[in-house]
Amino acid sequence: MKAKRILICNRGEIAIRVAKAARELGHVAVGFWTDSEPQASHLEYCDEWIHLKGSSNAETYLNMDQILKVIRERGIDAVHPGYGFLSENTTFCKKLEDAKVIFIGPHPEAIYKMGDKAVSKQMAKEAGVPVVPGSTGEIESAEEAAVVAKEIGYPVLLKAVAGGGGKGMRIVESEKDLSKNFDAVRREAQSSFGNPGVLVEKFIVNPHHIEVQILADNKGNVFHCFERECSIQRRHQKIIEEAPSPFIGEDEDLRQKICSTAVKLAKAVNYNSAGTVEFIMGEDKSFYFLEMNTRIQVEHPITEQVTGVDLLTNMIQAALGEPMDINSQEEIKINGHAIECRVCSEDAVTMLPAPGQVNGFECTFPQGIRFDHCIYNGLEVKPDFDPMIGKLIGYGHNRAVVIRKVRGALRGLVIEGIKTNVALHQVILAEESFQRGLYTTNYINEVQPQEKVEELKSVESLYKKALAIEINAIQERRGL
């Protein structure tokens, strides 16, 4: 195997994760830094550091011309897009193809078909995969949306055709709220994805968000690595995920059924990389295809922890046409349980983003914790970037053990200088219905864990925090 030069078109924790995998396989990891992030901590794991001029995402990580210039100048063999940015952009794939550079992801047709909600829904129907009732194509106006909504019945969900990660999605309970929300979704869709297209569909009550990890290559192998449950969401964005799903639980038939359904869809689009088929599952255990994410996902580590499969190394091997580490479906087994908490720079109560600068950071974790993050003392969390700065992942023998471990880890995670949602995770992991595994995507709204976040700890802690600053001042004077 000849070492390849792999360019990572991303930043933060996922750039670190990709660089680790590229280096492990003996390749050269090439990373970017930008004018807005000269201290890009992900470069620690990159062999070569390239400057992308500019500060905004449009000037840098979304700037195909500048990226392609780097690719030519630095003799890049392959590109890993991470998640977000250019990870599901077929124009970028096409340009890489023209430049004879490998895109570490699926073939562009799969991205196009699965990236467009209307097309993917149609594909799923044809492959015999159940879909949620709704509009068959883009809805142009609030009036047209109202017609469809009336047909399938309220509540309905409005979502951006090109969306993902919960951005550009809104639930509408009745006709009177439809118009205002339709406008908002179109605006968000345009600003976030550059595509104002909107779909309308039936909203499933008490639903579970359950997704299946796919791992496929160019040689016709299409494996699944079982499911994840991602029902703990705020504003349609996942904040806690776990594998396996507590709702599926011991129902191995249901597990096999949802996993093989996902494989069926992946095979239908000749899928050839790591990807995720997302389903919504109702109280009655019926499930419907939501969308397929044709990239590595934020929550991939929980699957890695319970199966022992390294998704990133396999994904790179698949793209380079090398044999994957995984040879058969039978090799992939679940052992134990894993939970991931997304650590975000946001207010723990309002859950609104809160940028700022980290000025103190310590981890004191139990055994069995993995922390994928880009945090360091001095990190500036900017409004341009996703507020997610780390993923705290616990693995253990069973679900109760993992909850105990993650709670221990949250107690030992100290991030100073910015607001974080660590305290919210502490409340959720201590809460009874979560501990019993009885929750739906309505969890945050119904249980309102944010109301139990302690507003302010004792005055004692205030003294200690102030002393921590004083200690630093003393040490600086002494040159320690």
Next chain:
Amino acid sequence: MKAKRILICNRGEIAIRVAKAARELGHVAVGFWTDSEPQASHLEYCDEWIHLKGSSNAETYLNMDQILKVIRERGIDAVHPGYGFLSENTTFCKKLEDAKVIFIGPHPEAIYKMGDKAVSKQMAKEAGVPVVPGSTGEIESAEEAAVVAKEIGYPVLLKAVAGGGGKGMRIVESEKDLSKNFDAVRREAQSSFGNPGVLVEKFIVNPHHIEVQILADNKGNVFHCFERECSIQRRHQKIIEEAPSPFIGEDEDLRQKICSTAVKLAKAVNYNSAGTVEFIMGEDKSFYFLEMNTRIQVEHPITEQVTGVDLLTNMIQAALGEPMDINSQEEIKINGHAIECRVCSEDAVTMLPAPGQVNGFECTFPQGIRFDHCIYNGLEVKPDFDPMIGKLIGYGHNRAVVIRKVRGALRGLVIEGIKTNVALHQVILAEESFQRGLYTTNYINEVQPQEKVEELKSVESLYKKALAIEINAIQERRGL
């Protein structure tokens, strides 16, 4: 569950491991520091720090009177001894019993019976567990040893009755070398264990060191967590261990047989904690009982990685009479493969201890690496302490993946200021017979990997090392 106050009578990486488990379970971890180690890094994970007066091990970690005084004064409920020091000392157990303090380990009778090689061998025979032919009791003189040796045939192994960890063991090939070696083993036995008793036994040619992890409680549960192979040894001390054993490989019948034999012995002594039954396995896959270690072992993490079972939390639960996380043998499954490299402050070529002070330390690891260690910038490795300063553990989908990951981790492990065996591990993990899993306990002697350790890297690296010092000087001037 009421929080217990758990005293950790140990230092270094194992004290950290125990403290993590104690805290995870909601207990208070109480740790020691001594005059020879005021910067004891394991205290990072301890809630309370107690000063043990004195510098030598005899004055501190082996000083029962001083430890018992602390136990009384600090209201300690339970003691975890780690490995080494007082971990297999029945006098200590008895004193704790008198003080009504829980010993986190097996009952003293099990320690006594398994700690004495002659008694344990007798116990094994009675339980129907095969043992290596040899002397039935202590040998008093070189002459007596010669008689036994002639009877069972050379080569023979001389070993300290009270020994362990490879200390106080020698192979004798013929009668002419017997006398000199017998004296040496007696001397080492006296100085290391305070007991000069020596045993003589048949030496198995091309042997494999295979051991079975036991997990048992006071309620009659005796589980095994499968086997580890620890055949890569130097001077009878393990340096690389893996789980599962590549020699047992896919032979599930053999795996079940050795594991159930171990459980049989553990049940015969009413074992009630974490422990390890060590076997020697010949080329023909016949295996003989060597000894039982009635404590947590250095290499326990590889079992934790492949089974997902946290041995320390279960061990603490068992001792406190609480239900363990594990409820049945069926729950314990192997998924994937794990390899541990013991990182020692020793010369990579001569493998002789090399104490000193760490003055630079960096880790840049692939995904799937666990590093249990007590290293920090400034750590003084003293001749009093074991030269093992860390355990680099890789986990992955299969053995080839793990080797790749551990090799990546060794490249990313930088320890400056002291000699380490990192370069030796690099040679072994790159060597063909190791990669094919074809090795016995003779590996180091036969393959001589130490001869392939690179003596000195390029002058280029010398410049960079010197620059690292210069950089530090500049930063100190700037107060960074």
Next chain:
Amino acid sequence: MRYYIINAEGKEVYFDVSTGKQTRDGAVGFEVKTESDGTKNYYMKSLAGKNYISQDMISWEKAPKISNNKGVVNINESLNVYRGFKPSGLGQGSAGTLVTDMPGKVVKLLTAEGAMVQQGDTLLILEAMKMENEIKAGVDGVVKIVNVKEGQNLDSGHLMIEIEE
């Protein structure tokens, strides 16, 4: 040395800190004096490159290094800690004074000077960190000042709207 700690809701805690002597085993003593709690003694110790704080030299807690001069720390909510002095001009807007707490862009302005508003009415939509945030009236009243335009990029601490009750 006097510390002021001022949190997001304008609460203010202040106390005196003085450095005491180095103890035999390398710890440094601090005295913290407050009006409510009187004088308390704390000890600091550095161990293997990390800092710890204790009151009894037995139970120790990690004290992360706080590295910048602004000294913002975080106790679930973020607090501004001012070392040694109270800066001038600090204060918290009333419920009728809407100030940005992060940089953002005005997507839509839904009110105008002179408008009557009720508590909870959305007055403008601010896009920050890729999210649309509805900025709502904290009180009933009349809009006195509108200091933003649609499409305008705002820094943190910008007074957007003031309402007279």
Next chain:
Amino acid sequence: MRYYIINAEGKEVYFDVSTGKQTRDGAVGFEVKTESDGTKNYYMKSLAGKNYISQDMISWEKAPKISNNKGVVNINESLNVYRGFKPSGLGQGSAGTLVTDMPGKVVKLLTAEGAMVQQGDTLLILEAMKMENEIKAGVDGVVKIVNVKEGQNLDSGHLMIEIEE
């Protein structure tokens, strides 16, 4: 600034280091001058609290912080690095001069002054780090000096035995 690097076998590498200018993006340049390789340029950059070294400002390698003044670094074997000067009295014993390289205790002395020894003969047994180590003659010759007693605790760098070839 001149560096001497002297390794365990007495090999000596020396070169001049001078600090250059700060570059636009926060890197610091260094010039390394040696007799064998001429002048080379290196750059140092701090990133998120860690240090890196590069020759071309594109490929970067982590340079761990070396924190003590002795400046011992480790390139598989341990090397002593002397910053800016060559200390006096440094040198390496010949094969006939047995010097401890770690603290230890003499368990058994197997020779005496005046004894004839052959290369490879065990002269004494030293217990260090809980291990017995056989100290062997490096040359054939006559034992000139025995500077140890059984049971004696030795520091590192202690001359134990000298053999005259």
